[in-house]
Amino acid sequence: MITCVLFDFDGVIADTEISNFDYYRKAFHCFGIELTDEDISRLIGTVVPQYEKVLLSRAQQPVTHEQLAQKRAEIGNTYENGELIPSPGVKELIVELRRRGVRTAIVSSTYTKLIVTALNRMGMTDLFDVILCGDMYEKAKPDPQGYLLAMQYLNARPEECVVIEDSVNGIQSGKRSGAYVMGYTGSAVKQDVSQADRAVASFEPAEKLADELLALRG
Numbered sequence: 001m002i003t004c005v006l007f008d009f010d011g012v013i014a015d016t017e018i019s020n021f022d023y024y025r026k027a028f029h030c031f032g033i034e035l036t037d038e039d040i041s042r043l044i045g046t047v048v049p050q051y052e053k054v055l056l057s058r059a060q061q062p063v064t065h066e067q068l069a070q071k072r073a074e075i076g077n078t079y080e081n082g083e084l085i086p087s088p089g090v091k092e093l094i095v096e097l098r099r100r101g102v103r104t105a106i107v108s109s110t111y112t113k114l115i116v117t118a119l120n121r122m123g124m125t126d127l128f129d130v131i132l133c134g135d136m137y138e139k140a141k142p143d144p145q146g147y148l149l150a151m152q153y154l155n156a157r158p159e160e161c162v163v164i165e166d167s168v169n170g171i172q173s174g175k176r177s178g179a180y181v182m183g184y185t186g187s188a189v190k191q192d193v194s195q196a197d198r199a200v201a202s203f204e205p206a207e208k209l210a211d212e213l214l215a216l217r218g
Helices: 017-029 037-043 049-056 065-075 090-099 112-122 145-154 168-177 206-214
Strands: 004-007 103-107 130-132 161-165 180-184 198-200
Touching: 004 090, 004 145, 017 065, 037 049, 049 065, 090 103, 090 206, 103 145, 112 130, 130 145, 145 161, 145 168, 161 168, 168 180
Parallel strands: 004 103, 004 161, 103 130, 161 180, 180 198
Antiparallel strands: none
């Protein structure tokens, strides 16, 4: 039976990805580095520092990670400074799931400070039993470590869990954890969700989707 639903944050809880890339572009532009659409695609659903070295190598003069981090701090970010609203229907879905006794979690590749700040701004912090962020586990998606650790904290078996993701890496992470995976396609950046058990384009109406999730029981 399904007892827990685990959500990715970027592109699922909030449609942050285009805004994130705008901030990235501004920071890299300061060092003469222009991000391409391919760069944007590779950044989705992964831990950004793993790809930063590749991007920084394009600068005409050497640029350190610390210099980039300082520039990004000056420019700001989506979670602390940008326009931030929940994906349509997601807040209502979470409230409905919790009303029915389903526990909820976030498993994100983004750092804790940013995710908690974003949740506070949207008034959603208390809607999750577990919040697990990219600096709280070692192996990034598509490794299943983050989801398995969240399940451990929830005291739930993989077969009791649904994972909702929007990226290839996230979907692979959820599948490797043993959970049922829904691929969300309602964000602005459209990605390949073909590896998910099912695709969903909207969280609305929340009651109907909650019914469908609970129908996975037994």
